[in-house]
Amino acid sequence: MPANRAVVYEGPGKVEVHTIDYPTYELKDGPGVNKLNVGRKVPHGAILKTVATNICGSDQHMVRGRTTAPQGLVLGHEITGEVVDVGPGVEFIKPGDVCSVPFNIACGRCRNCKEGKTGICLNVNPDRPGSAYGYVDMGGWVGGQAEYVLVPYADWNLLKFPDRDQAIEKALDLAMLADIFPTGYHGCVSAGVTSGSTVYIAGAGPVGLAAATSAWLLGAAVVIVGDLNEERLAQARSFGCETINVAQGDPVEQIAGILGSDWSAIGEPLVDSAVDAVGFEARGHGADSDVEQPATVLNSLMQLTRAGGAIGIPGLYVTGDPGGVDEAAKVGSLSLRLGLGWAKSHSFVTGQCPVMKYNRNLMMAILHDKVQIAKNVNAVAIGLDEAPQGYQDFDQGAAKKYVLDPHGMVPRRAA
Structure with missing residues (x-):
């Protein structure tokens, strides 16, 4: 043997x-x-x-x-x-x-x-x-x-x-x-990516890059990838993605700069689909990018996804995190703006692919x-x-x- x-x-x-x-x-x-x-x-x-x-x-x-x-x-x-x-x-x-x-x-x-x-x-x-x-x-x-x-x-x-x-x-x-390929693909399918979609993917790690690849495969018109790591963002650009560095400011404003005139009546960029490829160890944006804020990605995705859009969540969230930033986070309880998602009729899909x-x-x-x-x-x-x-x-x-x-x-x- x-x-x-x-x-x-x-x-x-x-x-x-x-x-x-x-x-x-x-x-x-x-x-x-x-x-x-x-x-x-x-x-x-x-x-x-x-x-x-x-x-x-x-x-x-x-x-x-x-x-x-x-x-x-x-x-x-x-x-x-x-x-x-x-x-x-x-x-x-x-x-x-x-x-x-x-x-x-x-x-x-x-x-x-x-x-x-x-x-x-x-x-x-x-x-x-x-x-x-x-x-x-x-x-x-x-x-x-x-x-x-x-x-x-x-x-x-x-x-x-x-x-x-x-x-x-x-x-x-x-x-x-x-x-990672099925997981990224599942994130995009869950977010309703199809021909002509505008897509934002949070995270340029392997799952995020697999999701970006999947978005192109599904026919997306624009794929935007956000991260804090410039080397990973360069990897996303290598196959045609637009990128934003969330350490440099609010992703909503940066995405608006990419989409140009594609705005909604209430001043938000009309991203059709969003994918969370970060998960529970998320960090803040802008000046808070060195601070762990586990709900940051989910809340930002609700903000920048159009009313009626969808959010795929292949990023990992756990029920037990000894290193959580507070007692709530240690049991997977996050401060979500669920009211915003509800008001915009967002759909969410979570869990293992x-x-x-x-x-x-x-x-x-x-x-x-x-x-x-x-x-x-x-x-x-x-x-x-x-x-x-x-x-x-x-x-x-x-x-x-x-x-x-x-x-x-x-x-x-x-x-």
């Missing part, structure tokens, strides 16, 4: 690479594992050799100590892999298949799964609906920033790529299907060269041992999407 090395959370600001158990078809006790899941049999599972596994901003929240994640948790929910073994209950997935793994763990049997709401499966996490690999309060399924990983309900969860050689050739792009709703079509867009998602998010492949440095650089604002390559299978993208 091969060794299995993995990236492990060792406390705020610290990750290390350790040898962990090779996957089996039974859940074992360990850091973050729900006790009701210990001993759970997984005959419907498959064991994958990891081809690519990405560092996500959601992982970074845990590594910063901004969640209740326990020390020793194996990280990683963005997984692409090659099947090396299947359980006795697997019928269609075969060893040798190269597949994308949706970050949502879903059974395919419950009411929510049957309705396509795979982000809130009822059967995989005893604590609450919804689960993911290597994530706090998600049932304790072992993370995929490892050489090998177990995927339950393999026939249901795995998206098999049609051609193995093509999949390896495009691995850097296809690696984005596990989370149901990856399976989008990943097959987005796969086809990648395979047929209709989109260059790896280039747009500046995806960079690094070795597993480079993960601690990757986490550190990402935390410091590097305009890159780090893709861990445990077995040296990912072709490097030309600069």
Whole structure:
């Protein structure tokens, strides 16, 4: 049985690479594992050799100590892999298949799964609906920033790529299907982006850049991306986005300068759609840009979205934040101008992206060269041992999407 090395959370600001158990078809006790899941049999599972596994901003929240994640948790929910073994209950997935793994763990049997709401499966996490690999309060399924990983309900969860050689050739792009590309796309679909839309995306991290890419794919006329980080804003401009630096002032006024005469009768820019790709660690705007204000993005989006518009919220918000700015924020309670959103008849969509709703079509867009998602998010492949440095650089604002390559299978993208 091969060794299995993995990236492990060792406390705020610290990750290390350790040898962990090779996957089996039974859940074992360990850091973050729900006790009701210990001993759970997984005959419907498959064991994958990891081809690519990405560092996500959601992982970074845990590594910063901004969640209740326990020390020793194996990280990683963005997984692409090659099947090396299947359980006795697997019928269609075969060893040798190269597949994308949706970050949502879903059974395919419950009411929510049957309705396509795979982000809130009822059967995989005893604590609450919804689960993911290597994530706090998600049932304790072992993370995929490892050489090998177990995927339950393999026939249901795995998206098999049609051609193995093509999949390896495009691995850097296809690696984005596990989370950020569908998540950004979901944010735009939730916000009603369509042909001719004007769109504002808060946040130029990987999810925000994936959302901007998705907005173009959906036919937007104008895509504006806001952030505090000039390097990330330059990345957004590299594929045609307008940008604003929210440290330089109110985003409403800056967006008005971009949209020109496209104003409403009450003096607000008519952005049709807005996407929150920041989440609960948001900072203020202008003079307050160095101060954490967790409701800032949501409140600004209600202000700058036209009456009757929609707001997609793929940015992460949590129910437990030990580092929250006040007692309310520590339990996920924010001071929202909900009255403004109500008065403008805004619609809001929150929660995990149901990856399976989008990943097959987005796969086809990648395979047929209709989109260059790896280039747009500046995806960079690094070795597993480079993960601690990757986490550190990402935390410091590097305009890159780090893709861990445990077995040296990912072709490097030309600069």
